[in-house]
Amino acid sequence: MKSLYTKFLFITLLIMIASSLIGFFIANSYYQNSLKPENDSKNMEIVTGIANYAETQDDLNQFFTHTASTGYQLLVVNQQGDKEFYGGQFDEKNLPTKAIEKVLNGDSYHGMRDFPKGTFVTGFFANELQNSVGVPFRHNGTQYALFLRPNIKLLFNELHILLGWMALAIFILSLIAVLIWAAILIRPVRQLSHATNEIGENGFNVNLDIHRNDEIGQLAQNFKDMTSRLEDLDEVRKSFVSNVSHDIQTPLLNIQGYSRLLKNSTLSDEEKNSYLEVIQEETERMSILSKQLLTLSSLEPNSHTYSIKEINISEQIQSLLHKYYWLINENELSLTYSLEDITVKGNPDLLYTVWENLLTNAIKYNEPGGSIEIKAEKTNNQLAIEFTDSGVGIKSNEQSQIFDRFYRGDSARTRTNQGTGLGLSIVKEVIELHEGNIYIYSQLEKGTTFKIIFPRL
Secondary structure, three states, rough: OOOOOHHHHHHHHHHHHHHHHHHHHHHHHHHHHHHHHHHHHHHHHHHHHHHHHOOOOOHHHHHHHHHHHHEEEEEEEEEOOEEEEEEOOOOOOOOHHHHHHHHHHOOOOOOOHHHOOHHHHEEEEEEEEOOOEEEEEEEEEEEEEEEEEEHHHHHHEEEEEEEHHHHHHHHHHHHHHHHHHHHHHHHHHEEEEEEEHHHHHOOOOOOOOOOOHHHHHHHOOOOOOOOHHHHHHHHHHHHHHHHHHHHHHHHHHHHHHHHHHOOOOOOHHHHOOOOOOHHHHHHHHHHHHHHHHHHHHOOOOOOOOOEEEEHHHHHHHHHHHOOOOOHHHHHOOOEEEEEOOOOOEHHHHHHHHHHHHHHHHHOOOOOOOOOEEEEEEEEOOOEEEEEEEEOOOOOOOOOOOOOOOOOOOHHHHHOOOOOOOOOOHHHHHHHHHHHOOOEEEOOOOEEEEEEEEEEEO
């Protein structure tokens, strides 16, 4: 197996040679297929403007002399075939007679666009009359043909010399720099490789002694940060498994216990209904938990299975309010909403989950006779959606934690025990997935507002 140093030299030399050849062919292809037509079109606009202005002039000779002095080479041909040149001289006056006749008959001449293919430098800077553009114009009843190209002869000569020396200097300096940089690069890369092996064998406590103020030093620092984050993620994973196990085990034990009680034949109908109600509540709780876990799974960085389309947020929220209208009435809550026509790009199911979580929270943490207000509005740069309730509010020391997975606030805040601690975590992750931000404003016993900001389409 070749060493990294040998591979680096070989690949670098190969890249230099291949990139030079490929770059030349790409540049030539770009010139032939794109730059030539663009250059032709640009100069055609210029010559058309000059021709239009020439038709209004009294002294054509003075006008074209002045125009040529601004950096153009011009040829003017009248109906009798008389030619007059202005500006710098053409290296080759090889304009076909048919081209002149074509322009005098009212057509345009696209010599730059149709110039014979060659290397891009030759084609672009060829100071030939054939490599020009031409348009017709009339002056005092006489038909003329005007041909133009920029005067770039001096630039052409200087550019060849500059490109030659530049190419030679780049090649020599690049080769020397690559040799030196390869020797410097290998040592810390080997250290990083050794540290990677240590993580697999000894865990995350790895000592990496690299202190540099360059990309390698940054890479080493990023490696240290990565191992630290991996260690934190491992702790989060363990906590996540523990929380999920607890949240599944608790309703299962309740279901199991009340199922045993239902076997007692001496139970009254009222007791049986009470036990069945508990079992139903616990199964609903497990259903919500499993649904939210699936949603979280779909939000993982490598799980891009969701579709993206344009969504009318106002229509989604109106549909949601219609669905939960009975629950709002049942809890004796007043509802007001102001929904402008707002459209975002995203996944409709995930965003619907956001609005559903925020609405059900506003209902759950409210008081009978309370209120819910929903706003959706747009400004010049952003879209804003707000859910406000007049409920019990959230303590200031809890507001920074409510978006954490499995975090539950004070149980006294709600009249139900259906929370999983995942709803707001899902909300935050979905909003961030759609390049938005969510903010919370809350005061105890006064209510809570969740505000979502999306960039405007």
